[in-house]
Amino acid sequence: KAGVTQTPRYLIKTRGQQVTLSCSPISGHRSVSWYQQTPGQGLQFLFEYFSETQRNKGNFPGRFSGRQFSNSRSEMNVSTLELGDSALYLCASSESSGDQETQYFGPGTRLLVL
Amino acid sequence: GDSVTQMEGPVTLSEEAFLTINCTYTATGYPSLFWYVQYPGEGLQLLLKATKADDKGSNKGFEATYRKETTSFHLEKGSVQVSDSAVYFCALSESRAAGNKLTFGGGTRVLVKP
Numbered sequence: 146k147a148g149v150t151q152t153p154r155y156l157i158k159t160r161g162q163q164v165t166l167s168c169s170p171i172s173g174h175r176s177v178s179w180y181q182q183t184p185g186q187g188l189q190f191l192f193e194y195f196s197e198t199q200r201n202k203g204n205f206p207g208r209f210s211g212r213q214f215s216n217s218r219s220e221m222n223v224s225t226l227e228l229g230d231s232a233l234y235l236c237a238s239s240e241s242s243g244d245q246e247t248q249y250f251g252p253g254t255r256l257l258v259l
Numbered sequence: 260g261d262s263v264t265q266m267e268g269p270v271t272l273s274e275e276a277f278l279t280i281n282c283t284y285t286a287t288g289y290p291s292l293f294w295y296v297q298y299p300g301e302g303l304q305l306l307l308k309a310t311k312a313d314d315k316g317s318n319k320g321f322e323a324t325y326r327k328e329t330t331s332f333h334l335e336k337g338s339v340q341v342s343d344s345a346v347y348f349c350a351l352s353e354s355r356a357a358g359n360k361l362t363f364g365g366g367t368r369v370l371v372k373p
Binding site: 149176178180187188189190193195200201203235237239242243245246247248249250251252253 | 291293295301302303304305308310348350352358359360361362363364365366
């Protein structure tokens with residue numbers, strides 16, 4: 146099976162713009178989670194989508210949003226970009242949703258905000 | 260809330276040396292525990308997991324045992340190779356939370372020299 150894919154891999158934006166990142170999960174996986182990785186804060190959970198519904202949300206401002214489509218593909222959107230949003234955004238998929246599920250990560254989208 | 264603490268790096272070793280990376284956690288329930296590895300420029304790969312106390316996860320020569328009494332999940336490998344150079348993340352998945360949500364430690368960079 147193909148792994149988790151994320152597009153684009155690299156992105157440069159300026160402050161105030163918005164950005165949309167895409168994630169295609171492993172075939173058959175219904176849960177998609179998003180994480181932000183920065184040198185200062187490490188890996189932080191953004192949100193999880195399962196069967197097109199947001200199941201869980203991390204402690205991020207409302208500028209960060211996401212959605213999931215019927216084919217399980219997911220997008221996350223960041224509006225009104227700030228310099229501090231520069232990070233590696235990782236998407237992970239799992240077959241289902243639960244604490245014992247293994248999450249498989251994509252290569253990430255590296256976002257630079259200037 | 261739940262949290263994960265792991266030893267800070269970098270850890271520098273010679274090839275064939277013994278590797279230990281300490282990981283302790285705080286959780287009110289009975290979380291599942293994971294070790295992930297991140298190679299330069301890539302996303303996270305699951306290394307091993309354990310879902311209940313006294314479980315031992317193992318993969319590619321790495322081992323970790325879920326110790327509920329000491330709330331620890333230390334990673335060990337008996338003989339490291341240069342190819343083991345990477346950043347290692349300990350993580351937990353909360354048992355009482357709905358859905359998937361991984362809480363990560365800060366990561367430990369390991370450098371293996373020939």
